[in-house]
Amino acid sequence: MVLTESLPLIPLPNSAVPGEGALRLTDATRVHGEPSSARMLVDAMTRRTGMRLEIAPDASGPASGDIVLRVDPAAGAAEGYRLVIADDAEIVGADSAGLAHGVHTLLQLLREDDDGWALRHAVVSDAPRFAYRGVMLDVARRFFPVDEVRTVIDRAAALKFNHLHLHLSDDQGWRIHIDSWPLLSQRSSTASATGDGSLAGGGCYSRADYSEIVAYAASRHITVVPEIDMPGHTHAIGVAYPELVEAPVMNEHLLDDAARLGHALPEAGVPYTGWGVGHSSLRIREERTYDFVRDVLTELAELTPGPYLHIGGDESLGTSAEDFAYFVGRATEIVSSLGKTPVAWHEAGAAPGLASGTVGQFWGALTPEAAHAAQAARFVERGGRLILSPSDAAYLDMKYDEHFPIGQDWAGVIDVQRAYDWEPVTLLDVPASAIAGVEAPLWTETVRSLADAEQLMHPRLAAVAEVAWSAPGPQRSWASFRERLGAQAPAWRADGIRFHPTPEIPWSDR
Structure with missing residues (x-):
């Protein structure tokens, strides 16, 4: 270099x-x-x-x-x-x-x-180091209209990202119309993660909306990766079709968070606006559940020209280990049967029946827990590769520091240097060839506007972009990066990017 x-x-x-x-x-x-x-x-x-x-x-x-x-x-x-x-x-x-x-x-x-x-x-x-360089936008907890998604696409393309992972469903909302299950868009898209019980911020993409996003992304050389999170994170499905979802399972973490934050607990059939996780599950042994999964994934496959369908698989605390493994095996095989490559969060690696070639997305820490590392390695053993999204370095929804007004801190605070100073190929004990690339997720519990999202994304998105694109070497250093990053400020201001002017960076005024 x-x-x-x-x-x-x-x-x-x-x-x-x-x-x-x-x-x-x-x-x-x-x-x-x-x-x-x-x-x-x-x-x-x-x-x-x-x-x-x-x-x-x-x-x-x-x-x-x-x-x-x-x-x-x-x-x-x-x-x-x-x-x-x-x-x-x-x-x-x-x-x-x-x-x-x-x-x-x-x-x-x-x-x-x-x-x-x-x-x-x-x-x-x-030329890029990794073929997969992604940004994830959680549109389930806070809905982003098409024009705002286009803005996010433009920001990502300018930093040479080439995948947009859309988190289309979660406990708080369902965000894509499905012809064969129309009540999802009618009943399950009204809420967002307000935390206070209000339903402000709902929304749902029509098929035409989604196709517009896909086409615009393609015009910027970005592939859309749609995610339907299952079998947990499925409370919103039960609002529309209660026969598909088990009653909420309360866990200690959920109860503690609800008490600390003043959020309501999940109630079957009622839109959920809290931030808790792990309480919902599809009915794993009901054949009707797989009719639903197949129908939804088939329609998404028809609308998505890219090779990937993401089936979630994280934080399924309301599902037994046996049922979780059964579901992951069937769901990933359904994706494969549609001619797409399944993608799942790293917990899905625990399933013995994981479809061959499934891509795993690792969201554990830079110092991985042994179980998380083993689950991630399982994807490689099954002929798949890994996308790396370490939560304590690449998660854009974490606070920059403990006083930052938006974001969370459960994975720690992430300043720009922490987002920059990590090495993908040594994160897990897998061959370097098994690393497909890097993705920076933006979860949106605390996001109320595109301006909030941009502050959380910028400037840390630039740090992850360099991790994903640029090979390591003596020139790729924090000292060099912070100077080069500071020089972007005039162009970012001209483009209307509402970035956080963190004092770590010597921002240029011209």
């Missing part, structure tokens, strides 16, 4: 060499090449500078000072690119995703000085 510290790029590229001078942008500057990336570049330039560059006609050749965008499979590995800025600028992507990543890198080299706007001279060669 080659880098000169004066290039403020995040995530850190494989190689970035600055040149002398800068390419001045003027009203005569034109953009040539691949249309979608050209439009993205022009729109971003307009937001940042107020200057609207012209997209050149297809037959028009580039002139000195223009920006050329093209795809050439010989340019490198998947999602890789090469960027050269000198008398003109050229980005060559190994594929369309790589070209888009190159555009985001070019935008980070955009600066204003006394002579106007310019792109810093540089040569950058780059």
Whole structure:
């Protein structure tokens, strides 16, 4: 990895060499090449500078000072690119995703000085470390309308993430219309995790809404991973179809949290707005349950072109170990039968009948409990791989410090340095090849607005982006990262990102 510290790029590229001078942008500057990336570049330039560059006609050749965008499979590995800025600028992507990543890198080299706007001279060669780089958005506890999801997609794409995991169901709400089970959207989408018993913040995506999200994500080279959390976290299902769900099972942690926070306890058939977990379970031995699971997953598979369907599997405290194993075996086989790759939280690794090739998502700690590590390893033994989301480093809903007004602290407080300083391939005792990638989840118990979500995401999302994209090496250090991160502030402000200006970072004011 080659880098000169004066290039403020995040995530850190494989190689970035600055040149002398800068390419001045003027009203005569034109953009040539691949249309979608050209439009993205022009729109971003307009937001940042107020200057609207012209997209050149297809037959028009580039002139000195223009920006050329093209795809050439010989340019490198998947999602890789090469960027050269000198008398003109050229980005060559190994594929369309790589070209888009190159555009985001070019935008980070955009600066204003006394002579106007310019792109810093540089040569950058780059490709990702991990193929899976994800952000999870919990839309079950706090519903995000389509336009807000689009904003989250844009923020993720700018940091070169390529998967959006949508947590579509939980105890508090069900967020996707299913034709074959219509009462879910009618009765189970009215609540959110307000904690105070009010039902404010409900909502549900129509099939058209969900398809719009999927298409917009694809336009940003992001694959949507839908999750229906089962067999626990299913109280909302019982509000619509009580015959599918067991009566709530109270546990000590749930009772303690309800008393401490002043939240109501779950009641069968009544929308739940508290934050407690572990009290709900599908009826595991009822065949009607698997009619439901198959119908829901079939409709989701039809709407989702990506390869993954996530079936949850976490915190199923209201389900016996035997029943949990039975359910996981059947549910993952249903996903496989639909031609999709099942994904499940790491607890599902305890199931002997886990479908071969199932991807596990690890949410344990950086120092894993032995049981969690063993459950995660089971996915690898069954021919699957792992997505790493350590809760005490990658969870975006944790507080930055004990006084931060939103977020939780059950996994600890996570400042930016903690989100940055961890190494995926040594987290678990599995081969490095078994790590599919990294994902940063945002759970939304305390989130009341998109502004809340952005404060929790930014700047820690940038830290996780670098963990996921950039290989370790002497240049990839906390000292380097904090300086490069601080330099993003003007662009983030121009893009309307409401980030937390944590004092860990030397934020630039221009």
